[in-house]
Amino acid sequence: MPxxxxxxxxxxxxRGGVAPRQVxxxxxxxxxxxxxLLDEEIARGQPLEAxxxxxxxxxxxxxxxxxxxxxxxxxxxxxxxxxxIVCALLPPAGLLALxxxxxxxLVAIAALGQHWNSDPASWGLxxxxxxxxxxxxxxxxxxxxxxxxxxLLLVRYTVTRRLGLAWPLVGVLLxxxxxxxxxxxxxxxxxxxxxxxxxxxxxxxxWDSLMRFGVRWATTVILALGLYLYMRxxxxxxWQALGKHRM
Amino acid sequence: MTARTSNFTSGVxxxxxxxxxxxxxxxxxxxxxxxxxxxxREIRLGxxxxxxxxxxxxxxxxxxxxxxxxAGRPRIYYRATAAGxxxxxxxxxxxxxxxxxxxxxxxxxxxx
Numbered sequence: 460m461p462x463x464x465x466x467x468x469x470x471x472x473x474r475g476g477v478a479p480r481q482v483x484x485x486x487x488x489x490x491x492x493x494x495x496l497l498d499e500e501i502a503r504g505q506p507l508e509a510x511x512x513x514x515x516x517x518x519x520x521x522x523x524x525x526x527x528x529x530x531x532x533x534x535x536x537x538x539x540x541x542x543x544i545v546c547a548l549l550p551p552a553g554l555l556a557l558x559x560x561x562x563x564x565l566v567a568i569a570a571l572g573q574h575w576n577s578d579p580a581s582w583g584l585x586x587x588x589x590x591x592x593x594x595x596x597x598x599x600x601x602x603x604x605x606x607x608x609x610x611l612l613l614v615r616y617t618v619t620r621r622l623g624l625a626w627p628l629v630g631v632l633l634x635x636x637x638x639x640x641x642x643x644x645x646x647x648x649x650x651x652x653x654x655x656x657x658x659x660x661x662x663x664x665x666w667d668s669l670m671r672f673g674v675r676w677a678t679t680v681i682l683a684l685g686l687y688l689y690m691r692x693x694x695x696x697x698w699q700a701l702g703k704h705r706m
Numbered sequence: 707m708t709a710r711t712s713n714f715t716s717g718v719x720x721x722x723x724x725x726x727x728x729x730x731x732x733x734x735x736x737x738x739x740x741x742x743x744x745x746x747r748e749i750r751l752g753x754x755x756x757x758x759x760x761x762x763x764x765x766x767x768x769x770x771x772x773x774x775x776x777a778g779r780p781r782i783y784y785r786a787t788a789a790g791x792x793x794x795x796x797x798x799x800x801x802x803x804x805x806x807x808x809x810x811x812x813x814x815x816x817x818x
Contacts (some may be wrong), residue, residue, distance in 0.1 A: 488734050488757050491780060492753060495779075518752060519753065533765035
């Protein structure tokens with residue numbers, strides 16, 4: 460059975476909304492079944508090419524297999540079943556959860572540190588210099604890294620499942636906006652003053668804030684769209700290599 | 707070779723699959739062969755069409771599977787779960803009622 464033929468079916472199943480895991484498993488079983496049918500036809504004395512054609516006919520056409528797979532809603536990816544929730548709402552919600560989780564983890568670590576070190580004077584840089592740098596790094600990641608991470612994961616999810624761009628684009632724009640609105644500050648404990656970790660979502664109309672918002676939002680969106688275009692181009696090249704027109 | 711049965715609906719394939727897999731576990735190729743054998747080749751379908759149905763039934767919890775490699779080829783064996791056997795009983799009841807109704811409409815005598 461030509462590998463190309465299954466590659467075409469794979470692409471059509473993905474474009475139909477079947478989850479990649481299900482597609483891989485389906486193709487694995489189809490290939491195994493096709494090989495068994497081929498062996499059977501050859502054992503009956505058919506020449507190789509005729510055996511191939513008979514095996515393919517017994518397996519069913521791509522159209523039939525595709526139609527049967529699309530009947531099974533359980534085989535569809537979540538993004539194909541609930542595009543608004545998965546592509547538009549889940550990414551910003553995920554970013555929010557990631558940010559809240561990070562702040563909570565840092566607060567918990569700080570609380571544990573205070574519990575073990577009851578002397579407030581020793582909470583500063585002298586005791587845990589790595590903790591200061593580490594906290595700043597995590598804060599930087601939360602501010603700039605998490606929105607990019609969430610949008611890139613969304614883009615990868617969208618392309619690997621061949622989803623339409625509309626809802627994922629809404630998801631990217633919302634996630635980038637939420638990321639750009641998020642503030643995350645760390646005030647390290649000083650002698651006589653307690654440290655403070657804070658996070659929030661806010662929007663300011665002063666020019667500097669608007670500029671910062673715009674740069675962060677645009678950076679995230681551009682990176683996400685860049686990855687989307689790159690992945691789609693590669694996918695298009697693969698599809699063209701199969702000698703098929705885009706669906 | 708009998709022509710492929712075009713009206714082999716998903717309900718009927720589900721019924722046959724659950725019936726056969728409630729008796730013993732089978733992999734796809736074996737199941738396709740058995741379907742042909744037990745239906746005396748009256749029901750033929752593209753053998754590849756079994757797999758989407760098998761996967762759908764498994765995701766519904768009506769079948770469970772295990773993977774094994776035989777002579778270098780992967781095989782996925784399926785068998786019906788307790789929920790699958792319950793569904794089978796329901797489908798068989800529905801099928802018998804529908805079949806009796808159609809027979810009645812065609813003016814055939816009911817089988818004893």
